[in-house]
Amino acid sequence: MLVEEMTWEEYRDGVGHKILILPVGSIEQHGPHLPLNTDVVIPKGLAMMVAEAVGAMVLPPILYGYKSHPASGGGPSFPGTTSLDGSTLTHLALDILRDTCRHGGKKLMVMNGHYENVAFVAEAIDLLLREVKDSVRVLLVNWWELVSDEMLDELFAEAGFPGWEMEHAALTETSLVQYFAPELVREDRIVDDQSERIPKYSIFPPPDDIVPSSGTLYKATYASREKGEKLARHVTDFIVDIAREEFGRQ
Numbered sequence: 001m002l003v004e005e006m007t008w009e010e011y012r013d014g015v016g017h018k019i020l021i022l023p024v025g026s027i028e029q030h031g032p033h034l035p036l037n038t039d040v041v042i043p044k045g046l047a048m049m050v051a052e053a054v055g056a057m058v059l060p061p062i063l064y065g066y067k068s069h070p071a072s073g074g075g076p077s078f079p080g081t082t083s084l085d086g087s088t089l090t091h092l093a094l095d096i097l098r099d100t101c102r103h104g105g106k107k108l109m110v111m112n113g114h115y116e117n118v119a120f121v122a123e124a125i126d127l128l129l130r131e132v133k134d135s136v137r138v139l140l141v142n143w144w145e146l147v148s149d150e151m152l153d154e155l156f157a158e159a160g161f162p163g164w165e166m167e168h169a170a171l172t173e174t175s176l177v178q179y180f181a182p183e184l185v186r187e188d189r190i191v192d193d194q195s196e197r198i199p200k201y202s203i204f205p206p207p208d209d210i211v212p213s214s215g216t217l218y219k220a221t222y223a224s225r226e227k228g229e230k231l232a233r234h235v236t237d238f239i240v241d242i243a244r245e246e247f248g249r250q
């Protein structure tokens with residue numbers, strides 16, 4: 001399933017007819033309890049679950065992402081948040097997708113784990129389609145957009161849903177890392193936090209009072225491995241349906 005662990009012959013035999021999933025993440029602070037690669041762990045974990053269900057291949061993830069925004073990721077002031085310029089991310093993704101198509105890849109899925117990446121990855125896909133033939137189809141999936149209202153009501157029954165931007169290093173991301181990589185979660189460091197004020201516009205450079213000092217933007221203590229598993233299965237089922245609808249039965 002993992003392309004980086006295949007031989008070239010194994011890759012060659014699958015690339016032309018299987019779905020190829022490219023996880024894209026970020027190296028970004030995720031509170032005192034989650035690792036910098038949280039936005040990689042989640043899409044890679046989902047990609048593996050989808051790959052198992054539909055026989056897809058998972059490309060080596062893009063580990064870095066576009067710049068962290070204070071209102072959705074805490075911003076650039078935290079040590080460790082290491083970001084790419086938008087054009088760098090676009091061209092990195094484009095180079096990878098172009099070569100994958102050159103090898104015969106036709107069914108591509110970009111599994112994004114970082115809110116701020118969306119426009120730059122979409123740009124890469126648009127530029128790719130100018131180059132490659134009509135037979136290539138690319139899906140861009142942001143996992144949080146697939147979560148149903150019913151699932152949100154269930155997950156946030158106690159905490160209350162704050163909107164996806166604030167859900168950084170909080171209930172959903174913590175639960176998903178507890179499920180995919182429990183050894184990476186510092187359980188004794190999980191806190192609830194919130195900004196002192198949440199402006200409806202962007203300020204550059206960001207002032208201190210719009211970013212909680214912990215880096216957790218909402219309630220992380222309501223997270224659990226069980227919620228993570230439920231959410232991961234929910235999103236995976238949705239993506240499997242999408243893959244079968246858009247790429248045909250695998």
Ligand SMILES: [Zn+2]
Nearest residue numbers: 038039169173
């Ligand atoms: Zn994140």
